[in-house]
Amino acid sequence: MTSPVELSSGIVRVAPFTAFVPRFEELLASSTRVVLYFIHSRRWRENHDAAIKTFLAREGTTLEVFLPDLENHELMYSLGKHFDDGPQIPGLITDAYRYFARLAREYQKPADIWLFGTYPTFSFYRFDERAILALYSNTAAKKDLPAFEVTTDSALGRFLDTDIEDLKQECRQRTPDDLEIVIDNALHG
Amino acid sequence: MPSPVFHLPRIAHRAALAGAIILLAGCASVTPIGELLQNSSKYNGKEVRIKGEVKESAGLLGRGAYQLKDGTGTLTVISETSAPPPTGSMIGVKGVFQALLTLGSKSLAVLQEHSRFQ
Numbered sequence: 001m002t003s004p005v006e007l008s009s010g011i012v013r014v015a016p017f018t019a020f021v022p023r024f025e026e027l028l029a030s031s032t033r034v035v036l037y038f039i040h041s042r043r044w045r046e047n048h049d050a051a052i053k054t055f056l057a058r059e060g061t062t063l064e065v066f067l068p069d070l071e072n073h074e075l076m077y078s079l080g081k082h083f084d085d086g087p088q089i090p091g092l093i094t095d096a097y098r099y100f101a102r103l104a105r106e107y108q109k110p111a112d113i114w115l116f117g118t119y120p121t122f123s124f125y126r127f128d129e130r131a132i133l134a135l136y137s138n139t140a141a142k143k144d145l146p147a148f149e150v151t152t153d154s155a156l157g158r159f160l161d162t163d164i165e166d167l168k169q170e171c172r173q174r175t176p177d178d179l180e181i182v183i184d185n186a187l188h189g
Numbered sequence: 190m191p192s193p194v195f196h197l198p199r200i201a202h203r204a205a206l207a208g209a210i211i212l213l214a215g216c217a218s219v220t221p222i223g224e225l226l227q228n229s230s231k232y233n234g235k236e237v238r239i240k241g242e243v244k245e246s247a248g249l250l251g252r253g254a255y256q257l258k259d260g261t262g263t264l265t266v267i268s269e270t271s272a273p274p275p276t277g278s279m280i281g282v283k284g285v286f287q288a289l290l291t292l293g294s295k296s297l298a299v300l301q302e303h304s305r306f307q
Contacts, residue, residue, distance in 0.1 A: 188262055188295060
């Protein structure tokens, strides 16, 4: 028997994160609002750079981005311990800061970046009516990460929207121009 | 030609660092934090001893993290086994220095605590 919870969960597809490349292109092309939450997602940014720029160039689109707080040294240490590319992670986060700062200079979006200081349990990419949620592994061993495409009007979608609002309360808000100051503050010497 | 006035902060900083090195030389192999941060590649992965005042304590995932400040700089200390010491206390810490990111002459670094001493 299917429970009402399962019916309204909103999951429409489960696949390895890497299988969503064409779907991300479709979602970027058809959405007006995108919210991103990840550690650095270098591969995703590289794969979809052109689509991201086309999205930003379209009138009326908005982009909101959540990234790890580089000034939180404890978080940097924890992230470094839990990924196979751990030693590179602070550098990759710096690269993500500079990527979005460049986009903001060219497209005036995103207007703000939110910096989270708690250890992330999953990443998400929210579009108008769909969202992709990807799990993080509990170990440092590299493996294919499963991802879920969900509808945003579902239980999971509502959970995500509540989480986004809560994140905006908890995270440090910075303009893209201020990210170089965050990088500088994170470094000593 | 730049005015010598503009060099004063750097000179003062180096003098403070040199003074701290001389002072700390009396303590058995305590390394000034400024020395660690300015030569992060030299000390990366090595066990060192630092001493200073606890500035801020925080916790994440059951770990105890706090900042230790001496006359030469501030370093985040990660303790995986003990709660952070009280803010304002003076302590010594032995642990492994880890440079997580180095850009130019600056580093994002932590000390992974092994033990504390007075």
